[in-house]
Each structure stands twice: as structure tokens, then as C-alpha cells.
Amino acid sequence: MYEHIMFEWFKLKRQKIWLIVLIVPLLSVLLGYGNFLGNYEVLMDKADDNAWLEAWTQITLFYGILFLPISSGILAALVCRTEHLNGGWKLQLSLPISKARIFISKLVVVLSLILLVQLSLVFFFLIGGIMIDIQHSIPWSFIFTAVFFSWLCTFTLSTIQLWLSYRIKSFGIPLSINIVLSLLVFAAYTNKIGIFYPWAQPSFAMAAPEESAIESFPMFISVVFVTFTIILALAVLKFSRSSLKS
Amino acid sequence: MTKIIETSHLTKKYKNTTVVDEINISVEQGDIYGFLGPNGAGKTTTIRMLLGLIKPTKGDIKVFGKKLADNRMAILKEVGSLVEYPSFYANLTGYENLEAIRRLLRIEDKHRINEILRTVGLLNAKDKLVKNYSLGMKQRLGIGIALLGSPNLLILDEPTNGLDPAGIQEIRELIKKLPSLYGITVMISSHILSEIDQMANKVGIINNGNLIFQDRIEVLRKKSSPRIIIRVNDSESAQTILKKDGLNVALNSKKELVINEIDDDLISYIAEKLMMSRLSLYRIYEEKRSLEDIFLDLTTNKERDIL
Numbered sequence: 001m002y003e004h005i006m007f008e009w010f011k012l013k014r015q016k017i018w019l020i021v022l023i024v025p026l027l028s029v030l031l032g033y034g035n036f037l038g039n040y041e042v043l044m045d046k047a048d049d050n051a052w053l054e055a056w057t058q059i060t061l062f063y064g065i066l067f068l069p070i071s072s073g074i075l076a077a078l079v080c081r082t083e084h085l086n087g088g089w090k091l092q093l094s095l096p097i098s099k100a101r102i103f104i105s106k107l108v109v110v111l112s113l114i115l116l117v118q119l120s121l122v123f124f125f126l127i128g129g130i131m132i133d134i135q136h137s138i139p140w141s142f143i144f145t146a147v148f149f150s151w152l153c154t155f156t157l158s159t160i161q162l163w164l165s166y167r168i169k170s171f172g173i174p175l176s177i178n179i180v181l182s183l184l185v186f187a188a189y190t191n192k193i194g195i196f197y198p199w200a201q202p203s204f205a206m207a208a209p210e211e212s213a214i215e216s217f218p219m220f221i222s223v224v225f226v227t228f229t230i231i232l233a234l235a236v237l238k239f240s241r242s243s244l245k246s
Numbered sequence: 247m248t249k250i251i252e253t254s255h256l257t258k259k260y261k262n263t264t265v266v267d268e269i270n271i272s273v274e275q276g277d278i279y280g281f282l283g284p285n286g287a288g289k290t291t292t293i294r295m296l297l298g299l300i301k302p303t304k305g306d307i308k309v310f311g312k313k314l315a316d317n318r319m320a321i322l323k324e325v326g327s328l329v330e331y332p333s334f335y336a337n338l339t340g341y342e343n344l345e346a347i348r349r350l351l352r353i354e355d356k357h358r359i360n361e362i363l364r365t366v367g368l369l370n371a372k373d374k375l376v377k378n379y380s381l382g383m384k385q386r387l388g389i390g391i392a393l394l395g396s397p398n399l400l401i402l403d404e405p406t407n408g409l410d411p412a413g414i415q416e417i418r419e420l421i422k423k424l425p426s427l428y429g430i431t432v433m434i435s436s437h438i439l440s441e442i443d444q445m446a447n448k449v450g451i452i453n454n455g456n457l458i459f460q461d462r463i464e465v466l467r468k469k470s471s472p473r474i475i476i477r478v479n480d481s482e483s484a485q486t487i488l489k490k491d492g493l494n495v496a497l498n499s500k501k502e503l504v505i506n507e508i509d510d511d512l513i514s515y516i517a518e519k520l521m522m523s524r525l526s527l528y529r530i531y532e533e534k535r536s537l538e539d540i541f542l543d544l545t546t547n548k549e550r551d552i553l
Binding site for chain 1: 294297299300301320323325327329330331332334335336337338342345346349350351352375
């Protein structure tokens, strides 16, 4: 399995992946802090408000709902792009590798890249906070829990996006589908069954404790885990059974 | 001889069209098997089935004596392939393409890459991005990738597709030396007979999904031996007269007599016989046929009876 993952990683050379890893978090942080500073009085209305948490909420507003699902979609499309362009699928499928491994290796690479995006977000978040001179103590444990769980929440999402990018040869179509589905996250927020919606799950997991839409955290994690298991099993099965299109 | 590829009643249908129809391919150890047919005859579909890229509608495939359906992984470990167009990663260099696949196949020996690059003549271009390669170089890289895992069987689908004559020559020379160099069996498809003629020892011809010929290339060449064509005023009665003499005479599309013998005495005897029967003899000439003609005859279904 290790060499399959390394194979996928190796193929990303010169694909300018770092642009997504850096630009998306940077943009989210800039927008978030902009919003935070613009509405400082409203956001910091209570005496015990921690500026880090308030700023985090503003950042994740953009990042969790829109930028994260969209970038995970772009990353999924990127790991499939080289395969679509010059017969990579044909090449891989005629090598002695099981199809399930091909799919899972690609998923592992996408998820690792998302983790990098997440860490880069934290990095810019801290830099930004230091630059605007936030005096409160950094809520380390909250930040890392939020980042870790929202990362787990991208697993289902990425599996679906990877499957779409495999089936659809173009780069733009899965991306457009993805953007539309990301916009539906706003609707998910107003609905009880919203936590089942894979595009909404990451932003739920990122929200600051007082803003959280999640009633029971263990319940939420079980939902995420179950949806992921089902979706992954389906995707791997479909991928293994699919015939090569011309 | 050990059978390397053996198919029985291999069939592929897409909805109502039968693309490959009950074909029985047989490739033996050490063969360079030329798989010929016009474009759209079913070559690529057959090859994709041989590699397990698509599933047959009906029929069995055995590779190295093992059923493909049950032993796909084990079989693919010993097969190198290039299907239709070369597959590669354009964002990587030639060397990196081979390196990526070397890691994937867990080939320990790193020198193998340079060895392959030398074999396919890309050693000087190894650090160039593949997107800047010419078509011929991409084809050769494709063959290099196919050779990397030291396969026992190499399946090449139209490896000279879109190449200029010099490029075709290079690929041909490369493929010809493979069996002696690595002791491998090669199956190579093409729609141009002359390409195959210079390297294959066995030929299978597919047309409209049917395998219409499969034998040693010498058998195909024999069909290209010259024959005598006689034009007379009444070919039907001429045919009847000669058939009474026990001669094997056929008619071609221009209603001329076709005789597969060129013996001088026999021809003179035939001429005399026809004139004695008060038939007007217009022409007697020898027709030399190239393998291309035979191929065209076989694949266009014309004059099937005289072959």
C-alpha cells in the first residue's frame, strides 16, 4: 500500500498543489480577520469573549462552508487530472495493482493534502492574530480539536468528490457540481438532518463551542463515521467493477 | 509449444452490436504475433479484454495457461502493455515516469531505468518533460514502461500509430530485437500488413469482429504467389471445360479466369484447350500479388472463393 500512495504523491510533481495549500487558507484568514476587525464591537460584546475564538468563527464562516469543500474538490480533481489527460487510468489498470488500492491511495493523498491545508490555516490564523496583537490566551486544545475533527469530516466528502472526478473527464464539471453543493450548506444549517450532509459536516465540526449546531458530539461523530464507511464501501465497489471507458 | 494466449469464443457486444465475435486466438511462446485488421475491426477491444480492462460478454481468456478472470493480478505481473495510445504523465520527465512505475512495481534495481531508456533510445532525453516529447518519443516511452517490469508477454496495440516512416522503422527494429534480447512473447496489432510482415512470425487477421485468418506468416505469404489470369469471351463455359479436365479454376470480379499455377506447359495446354473449344482468348497474364492485396482481399470479403 505504501508504494501505491508514494506513486500517487510522486505524480503530483509540478502540479502547483502548493498554491491551494497556501492561497486558500491565506485568503480565508484575510477575509476572516477583515470581518472580525470590521465588526469588533459586536463580536467582542461580552467581557469573557476570547478574541481568538471570535476571529476563528469569522474565518471558518468562509473556510468551513465554502473554501474547504471547494478545495477538497479541486484536490480530488487534480489527482485524477493526470490520469484523464494521457491514458493514466489505462496504464494503472493494466498494471498488477488492485483497483481498490488505486482508489484508496488516491483518497489517502487527497486527505493528506487537506490536512496540509488545515495546518496551513492554523498557521496563518496564528500569524494573523499575533499581527493584530490579540492579547487573549490561544485556545490550543479547541483549535486542534476543531481542525482534527473537521478533517475527519472531509473524508466522506472527498470520497464522493474523488468518485465524481473519476467518472467525469472534465475538470470543470465536477468543480461546478461541487460549488453548487457547497452553497447548499447554508440550507443544511437550518435543517435538523443537516448533519448527514457531507458538504456541511466539516463546517459543523469547526464551529466554536458556543456557535455549534451540534447537539451531541459523540452522536455527530458516529454519523460522520457511518456515512464515511458506507460511501467508501460503495465507491470502492463501484470503482472496482467499472470498465475502462474509451 | 506452450500457449501464452489462448481465447475461446471470445465475444464482446455493446448493446446490439457485436464488436468481437467468437474469436479463438492462439499465441505461443516466443511468437511475435501480428494482430491485423482495418480500423474498427475489433483489435483494441480484443486487446482490452486480454488485459482485463473490459469484461468479455462471452468466452474465455487464458494467459500463461491461467484463466484471466480468476488470476488477473498474477497474470498482469508478467505482462507489459501499450494500448492504443501511449500512457504517460506529461508533468513528469521520461526518467520520472519510469521511476514512478518502478516504485509501484517494487523493482529494486534502479539501474533498470537507464537500461530501459537505452533500449528504447531515450537516454539523452530522459530529463526532458514528457509533454515536450515528440509522438515517436512518447511511443517509445510507452514501450519502455511496458518493458520495465521484465514481462514475459508484451502486448502492443498499434505502437506505430501516427508515426512517420523513420519512427515506424525505429519501433520495428526495437520490437524485432525483443524476443532475442529478453526472450519474451510479443503480440502486436496494426492495420498495416507491411509493418507486421517484417517482424511477425504468426498472423491473425480480424475483420468485423471475426478472426478470418490465423496461421504462420509463411502461409499468408504463399497466398501471395503469382497466378495466371485469362480473359476470354465466355468465361462460364471456359470454366466448365477446364473443370472437366480437373483444373482448379475460379472467376474474379471482372469475370476473368484465375489459375493458381504458373507452370508454362500447363498454361500452354489451357490456351490450346480453350482455342480448340472455339472460345476467343483475349489476354493471358501473370498477376503478382503483394501481401497487402491478400490482406485487402481477406478484409473486404471480395474474391474469398479463390484464396
